[in-house]
Amino acid sequence: MNNKWVVYLLALAVFLIGTVEYIISGIIQMVAAELSVTTSAAGLLVTVFALAAAIGAPVIIAITINADRKSVLGIFILSSLMIYVSHSFKMILVTRMFQGLSGGVATVVAMAVATRLAGVQHRGRAIGIILMGLSGSLVLGVPAGTFLSELLGWRTLFIVIGLLTLIPLLAVYRKVPSIRERSAVTLGMQLSILKDGKIVLALMITLLYIGAYSTLFTYITPYLKANAELSAAELSGILFAAGICSFIGSRIGGVVADTKGSKFTIYFGLSLQAVMLFMLSMVNGWLPGVIVMIMLWMVATWATSPAQQLYLVTRVPRSPDIALSVNTSFIQFGFALGSGIGGAVMSRTSVEVLGWAGFFIVLLALLLAIGLFAGARKAGQERQSERM
Numbered sequence: 105m106n107n108k109w110v111v112y113l114l115a116l117a118v119f120l121i122g123t124v125e126y127i128i129s130g131i132i133q134m135v136a137a138e139l140s141v142t143t144s145a146a147g148l149l150v151t152v153f154a155l156a157a158a159i160g161a162p163v164i165i166a167i168t169i170n171a172d173r174k175s176v177l178g179i180f181i182l183s184s185l186m187i188y189v190s191h192s193f194k195m196i197l198v199t200r201m202f203q204g205l206s207g208g209v210a211t212v213v214a215m216a217v218a219t220r221l222a223g224v225q226h227r228g229r230a231i232g233i234i235l236m237g238l239s240g241s242l243v244l245g246v247p248a249g250t251f252l253s254e255l256l257g258w259r260t261l262f263i264v265i266g267l268l269t270l271i272p273l274l275a276v277y278r279k280v281p282s283i284r285e286r287s288a289v290t291l292g293m294q295l296s297i298l299k300d301g302k303i304v305l306a307l308m309i310t311l312l313y314i315g316a317y318s319t320l321f322t323y324i325t326p327y328l329k330a331n332a333e334l335s336a337a338e339l340s341g342i343l344f345a346a347g348i349c350s351f352i353g354s355r356i357g358g359v360v361a362d363t364k365g366s367k368f369t370i371y372f373g374l375s376l377q378a379v380m381l382f383m384l385s386m387v388n389g390w391l392p393g394v395i396v397m398i399m400l401w402m403v404a405t406w407a408t409s410p411a412q413q414l415y416l417v418t419r420v421p422r423s424p425d426i427a428l429s430v431n432t433s434f435i436q437f438g439f440a441l442g443s444g445i446g447g448a449v450m451s452r453t454s455v456e457v458l459g460w461a462g463f464f465i466v467l468l469a470l471l472l473a474i475g476l477f478a479g480a481r482k483a484g485q486e487r488q489s490e491r492m
Contacts, residue, residue, distance in 0.1 A: 111230055114214035115237030117177060117272040121207040122238040123245025124184055124265055125153050125439075129322050130250030130343055131258045138258075139193045143326060144447035149200050150322050151440045151447075156201040157208025158436035162429055164209045176213070177273040180206035184266035188259045208436060211238075212429045219417065219428070231417075232358020232410040239354045239406050243347030247340040250325075254336040297426055303419055305476040310412055310434040311441065312469035313374060316381070316462040317405045318442025323450060323458060324398075330455045332391040342395060349399045353406030360407070366415035367477050373408030374470040377401060381463035388456050409435075 128135065128149045136146040164176075183202040190196045214237075218230040245265075253261050297303050320327065328334060328342060361369045380401035387393030413431060420427040442465075449461050 108233075111218045111233050113272060113275055114218055115234050115240070117269070117276065118211050118214050118234055118237035119240045119245065120265055120269045120272070121180065121211055122241030123249060124180075124203055124262070125150070125157075125207065126241055126246050126321075127249045127261065127265075128153075129324050130246045130339075131253045131261075132323065132325055134253060134258050139196070141193055142451070143323070144451045145193075147322055147443045147447040148197065150318070150443040152197050153200045153204035153207075154318075154436040154439035154443070156204030156436075157211075158433040158440065160201075160205040161208030161212055161436075162433055164205060165212060165429055176206045176209045177269060177276065180210060181266045181269045181273065184262045184269065187262040204436070208432065212432045215413070215428050215432070226362070229358045229362060231413045232354050232361075235354040235358070235406065235409050235413075236351055239347065239350035241347075242350045242402075243344065245347075247342075247344035247347060250343060251336060251340040297420055297430060300419065302476060303416065303427075305472055306412065306416055306419070307431060307434045309370070309374075309469045309472050309476070310431055311438045312472065313377065313405065313408060313412075313466050314435050314438025315441040315445065316377065316466035316469065318439045319446040319449070319462045319465060320381075320442075320458045322439075322443040323446050323455060326450075326455050327458055328391075328394070331389055331394050342398075345395070346398055346402050349402035350406040353403040354410060356403070357407030358410040361411040361414045366411040366418070369411030370408055370415065370473055371470075371477075373404050373411065374466060374473055376404035377408070377466045378463060378470055380404060381459050381466060385459035385463060388459065 128146070132143055132146050132149075135149065136143045139146070180203060183199055183206060186199045186202070187196060190199050211234075215231060215234045218234050249261050249265075252264070256264075298307075324343070324346075325339060328339060334342070357369055357373065360372075380397050384394060384397035384401065387397060413428060416427040416431050442462075445461060445465070446458055449457050
């Protein structure tokens with residue numbers, strides 16, 4: 105794959121964006137305690153980021169058609185630094201909105217540029233590398249950030265992340281050509297792909313399996329602590345292992361999607377997610393079993409993502425940027441949906457029920473996938489019979 109170093113550079117930027125988005129999962133109880141809000145209320149910091157990225161990113165992409173989008177990383181850095189001086193919960197919610205807007209646009213642009221640089225035969229791998237940036241934020245960002253927050257304070261962590269983002273920002277400005285759309289991508293064009301019923305089904309699958317993931321992962325810290333007394337180092341270690349599994353899943357998913365096809369990979373990923381969430385709920389209270397199920401669940405979830413993105417790119421081959429932009433919005437809607445459902449479940453029942461909630465959501469995603477591909481197979485058979 106040509107220009108691989110550029111793809112990895114873009115993945116680094118996405119890694120830092122992902123760290124800022126997901127770090128709340130590791131420090132949610134610290135944030136809630138300092139801001140004097142409940143844990144479920146602190147989960148809104150995930151919801152607001154995700155909704156801003158989901159709704160705002162397509163709009164910003166549409167109105168910045170002729171602009172060089174490298175500048176969004178600069179806005180992301182400023183919003184990360186603002187967290188340090190935001191001392192009220194409402195102010196931090198607003199700041200998280202700007203983080204979601206800038207981070208969402210940067211992620212979409214990074215993925216679109218990566219697919220252009222990779223060539224048709226390596227698009228799945230390129231998407232997998234960018235997603236490795238996101239999963240890498242779970243490998244290093246969340247566990248390291250959780251540990252550092254115990255030592256330095258969670259606000260200081262955002263200062264560190266903001267400064268680190270200067271590295272890809274400066275490198276992108278010096279080495280990467282102007283990041284502009286080859287042709288106008290209006291909001292209407294982005295919404296137009298929703299006229300395709302198969303794309304709508306695929307986007308609903310994205311919404312649901314990410315929603316299932318976010319339902320549990322947003323509150324993974326209190327979930328793990330409900331199963332055993334864990335120190336900060338032990339919790340960081342478990343999150344680090346989970347992040348490695350997500351990293352492995354992204355890599356496996358990209359390669360398998362290129363070799364076996366997106367359909368096979370999506371079926372495999374969703375099925376394994378459902379099985380692991382079911383088993384996780386069955387072994388609740390036994391920490392070793394919980395950890396094993398979480399690790400396999402992370403592999404399955406992140407292996408699904410490259411295949412899902414590749415399927416949508418192949419459905420809209422002339423406008424892959426549009427497909428990736430809309431799918432990224434549905435990913436963020438999924439994070440918002442899941443964090444909201446998880447917060448509601450926690451406030452009404454207990455944290456131990458989150459695994460069951462995730463299981464039923466991903467099971468629905470699997471049923472939609474069966475309907476999507478069964479419909480596609482039937483349509484293909486009908487076209488073949490018409491030719492005969």
